Amino acid sequence: MAGGQREPGRTVTSKVLAILGAFDAAHPQLTLTDLARRSGLPLSTAHRLAAELERWQALSRAPDGRLRVGLRLWELGQLAPGSLRELAHPWLQELFVSTGENVHLAVRDGLEVLYVDKVYGRRAVPIVSRVGGRLPMHPTGVGKALLAHEEDWFVRAYLARELERPTPRTIIEPGRLARELASVRAQGYALTCEEMTLGSCSAAAPILVDGRPAAALGIVLSSRRVRELSRLVEPLLAAAAGVAAACANPQ
Amino acid sequence: MAGGQREPGRTVTSKVLAILGAFDAAHPQLTLTDLARRSGLPLSTAHRLAAELERWQALSRAPDGRLRVGLRLWELGQLAPGSLRELAHPWLQELFVSTGENVHLAVRDGLEVLYVDKVYGRRAVPIVSRVGGRLPMHPTGVGKALLAHEEDWFVRAYLARELERPTPRTIIEPGRLARELASVRAQGYALTCEEMTLGSCSAAAPILVDGRPAAALGIVLSSRRVRELSRLVEPLLAAAAGVAAACANPQ
DNA sequence: GAGGCGGCTTCCACTGGGTGGAAGAATGAC
DNA sequence: GTCATTCTTCCACCCAGTGGAAGCCGCCTC
Numbered sequence: 001m002a003g004g005q006r007e008p009g010r011t012v013t014s015k016v017l018a019i020l021g022a023f024d025a026a027h028p029q030l031t032l033t034d035l036a037r038r039s040g041l042p043l044s045t046a047h048r049l050a051a052e053l054e055r056w057q058a059l060s061r062a063p064d065g066r067l068r069v070g071l072r073l074w075e076l077g078q079l080a081p082g083s084l085r086e087l088a089h090p091w092l093q094e095l096f097v098s099t100g101e102n103v104h105l106a107v108r109d110g111l112e113v114l115y116v117d118k119v120y121g122r123r124a125v126p127i128v129s130r131v132g133g134r135l136p137m138h139p140t141g142v143g144k145a146l147l148a149h150e151e152d153w154f155v156r157a158y159l160a161r162e163l164e165r166p167t168p169r170t171i172i173e174p175g176r177l178a179r180e181l182a183s184v185r186a187q188g189y190a191l192t193c194e195e196m197t198l199g200s201c202s203a204a205a206p207i208l209v210d211g212r213p214a215a216a217l218g219i220v221l222s223s224r225r226v227r228e229l230s231r232l233v234e235p236l237l238a239a240a241a242g243v244a245a246a247c248a249n250p251q
Numbered sequence: 252m253a254g255g256q257r258e259p260g261r262t263v264t265s266k267v268l269a270i271l272g273a274f275d276a277a278h279p280q281l282t283l284t285d286l287a288r289r290s291g292l293p294l295s296t297a298h299r300l301a302a303e304l305e306r307w308q309a310l311s312r313a314p315d316g317r318l319r320v321g322l323r324l325w326e327l328g329q330l331a332p333g334s335l336r337e338l339a340h341p342w343l344q345e346l347f348v349s350t351g352e353n354v355h356l357a358v359r360d361g362l363e364v365l366y367v368d369k370v371y372g373r374r375a376v377p378i379v380s381r382v383g384g385r386l387p388m389h390p391t392g393v394g395k396a397l398l399a400h401e402e403d404w405f406v407r408a409y410l411a412r413e414l415e416r417p418t419p420r421t422i423i424e425p426g427r428l429a430r431e432l433a434s435v436r437a438q439g440y441a442l443t444c445e446e447m448t449l450g451s452c453s454a455a456a457p458i459l460v461d462g463r464p465a466a467a468l469g470i471v472l473s474s475r476r477v478r479e480l481s482r483l484v485e486p487l488l489a490a491a492a493g494v495a496a497a498c499a500n501p502q
Numbered sequence: 503g504a505g506g507c508g509g510c511t512t513c514c515a516c517t518g519g520g521t522g523g524a525a526g527a528a529t530g531a532c
Numbered sequence: 533g534t535c536a537t538t539c540t541t542c543c544a545c546c547c548a549g550t551g552g553a554a555g556c557c558g559c560c561t562c
Binding site: 011012013014016017020021023024025028049052053056058060062068069070071073074075076077078079080081082089090091093094096097109114119120121122130131132133 | 262263264265267268271272274275276279300303304307309311313319320321322324325326327328329330331332333340341342344345347348360365370371372373381382383384
């Protein structure tokens, strides 16, 4: 009656991970049926595994009964390597206080930037990044700051692909982008204007530890205020240097 | 040769979760042997499962080869219900800017407070809380603010247990603690002085949504500066009210 | 209120992924 | 060199996992 039609070669662990992987920024909560479809598991299997995950609070239920990531996983996530974030936070804070603008910290992961911290005030601003979110490198300030200090082979590999173009102002021509990166490296910071989102522009500086780009610090504002960007470069560079120094010294 | 001595009645999922659960604030990185011992699994089983988790980046390796929670789990954790944190963050920010002190946000989970956000500057201060960390309720400002607005049966149950006493100044006598909670409820905020950590004192206000304590906002300073606490109560209450209003309005 | 529909829960006989002791490899301390 | 500790690999047995099917529940439509 049952059990015969199993998919061979698939571990239970991979199914558990498929369930967890079904959640992402665009799908933070799912019905059981969606969860089964997105994870590629039969409904009854998804049901059984999700129930056990829910019992452990790895998953929890939204008020409407849909499943979402549970508090326990959030807690666990806080144990992930975060020393950079902790060291950098006071500097983000200081930069925010002295400029009043949105400030964020990102690292490279694969071919994308991953935002690891963000400081923002009540002055509402269009959201361009989300802590835990990912964006491609070439249209973002932090991405360009990081890419400009990566090794040649990496940059070549990055440029060799077809690049996304989220707005008409995104630079995707390999030659032009390479020249842009050269100037970012020369001047020590990157500027963008509506390359990721229409309506916002940014400045970003890499945090270099032993010559390697460990992270990047970025500041974002409405593109109506582009002219103010240049005024923000100096405090931005100072904060980036502060974080770099904090990283170099163990204490 | 093998396989016969399995422990029956234990699911694979429970073993995967036991591996994840082996990590906590006191043990953020573990050798494989430690991991096996803490999760109660045979070494070879821990090895096999940990390897699969590592492949998915649910776990990663510290430079010294020990295992720790991976970036992917951190990312997942960011998808956990966090609207409260996001709504509240600008207010934490504002409170930090106007006072320059350490500010944090906590919710109740079970019989403990769970710290969900924290804003701090460069002025180094003794760490009393950690985002993702837990502390008992009765010795902390945020804990008392939350407990004071819980229902009677809950408070009675809380007080009925033997209470931890992290410092000699911690209040653990049920009668005295109950009176303390009554006054916290009456005045709308809680104060502590060296009840959790010698050397620090705090003020905290509950964030009441529909009369239920949804979270608490706390501010911590060195106990040499206790006298300044009273000056901070007003901005603290204003920020708490701001968060409460933001929670009440969907937008 | 009958009928249909979509999503959730339970059931159960078959079977291959999980198992863990043991042996072997790698590393480090003395 | 020896000894101790930790990590990795191996493999034959067998039970936890499996998933199709049937049943259930709430909701909408006619």
